[in-house]
Amino acid sequence: MSKVLDEYIRGITTDNPIFGLVLGLCPLLAVTTSVENGIGMAAGAAFVLVCSNMIVSALRKQIPAAVRLPIFIIIIATFVTIVDMAMEAFTPDMYTQLGVFIPLIVVNCIIIGRAEAYANKNNVFYSLIDALGSATGFLLVLVLMGGIRELLGTGAIAPFGHTLITVPINPATFMIMPPGAFLTIAILMAIVNYRKAKKLARGD
C-alpha cells in the first residue's frame, strides 16, 4: 500500500512535471490566464496521460525498442484526437479559449516523458498510479499559476461562473498578458529553488 502512495506522491513533489522535471512549459504559460482554463487544460492532459501510460505499459513487451518513440507518439496522438473532438463537442467555449494548445498536448513532453521513463518499464497498475500522480502535480501547478494571474490581473477568481475570491485592488492587466506568465513562473521557480537550497543546507 505504501509503495502505491509513494508513487502517487512522487508525481506531485520530487518528480513534479513543472518544478521537478521542467517539462510541459508551453501549455503552462499559455493557458493560465485563468483558473478555469488551467483546469480545462489539466483535465485534457490528465486523460491523455492516464490512457497513454496504461496502453504503453500494457504493450511494453510487444513494442520493439528501436521504434518505441514513434509508437508512443501514435498512441498519444490517438488519445489527443479523442480529447480534441470531445472538447469541441461538449465544451465549445473552453475549446476556443485553449485553441491550438489542445492538439499540442501531443508534443507535451510530460506525456512522452512518463511513457519513456516509467510506463515502458512498469506494470499497468503502477503506470496508472504514476500517471495520476503526474497529472495531479500538473493540475496543482496550473491552478496555482492560473489563480495568481487571475487574482492579480482581474481582481477576482471566478472559475465556471462562481466567484470565489475578490480583492479590492486595481487590477494589473499586465499579469494576464504574456509577460505576466513569464514573471509568475520566474518567481515561483525562484521560491522552489530557494527552498531546495535551504533543505540542502540543513542536510536532509
Add this chain to the structure above:
Amino acid sequence: MVEESLIAVLINGVFVKNFLLIQFLGLCSFVGVTKDLKSATGMSGAVIFVMTMAAVASFIIYTYILVPLKLEFLTLICFIVVIAALVQLVEFILRKHVTPLYRSLGIFLPLITTNCAVLGVVMLNVMNEYPFIYSVVFAIAAGLGYMVAMLMMASIRERAEYVNVPGAIQGLPHAFLVATMLSMAFVNYFKVIPL
C-alpha cells in the same frame, strides 16, 4: 478566404504574435538551447527550415489526401508523422552532403520533432484555413520570429554569465526574468503596428 494581406501575415508572425514570447510555443528550446549564441543560431536555422518544409508537406497532404477522403480526424496523427519523417530526412541529407553543419547541430535536429512550434505552425495553418502561399509565408514568418527571440535571449544570457545573480534566481528563474522583459517589449507591438 483570408482578409489579411501577406505583409500582415509576415509582420504578425515575426513580431505581433511572436511564437516564443507571445504565444509560448517552443519554450523548451527557448530556455534549453540559449546558453550560447552559436547553438541558438544553429537551432533557429534548423527550425526555420523544418517549419517551412512541414508547412508545404502538410498543406499538400491535408488538401489533396485528407480532405477529399474525409479523413480530417486523422490530421493530428498525419502531421506528427510528417514532421518526424521530415526531420529524419533533413538529418540524412545534412549528414551526407553538409557534414560540418550536421555536426554543429548535433542533438537539436532530432529534438525538433517534439518542438511545439513546428506542430503549432501546421495546426494554425489548418485552423486559420490559410491557402498555400499564406501557409508558407506564415511558416517562414514564425520561423523568423523564433530566430529573433532565440538570438536576443542567447546574447543576453551570454553576457549574464558575468553578472552576479543571487543563488535562488540562478539558472531557469533568471532565464524567465529575461524572457519577461523581452516579452514586455514585444507585447507593445500590438499598439505600434495597427493591422
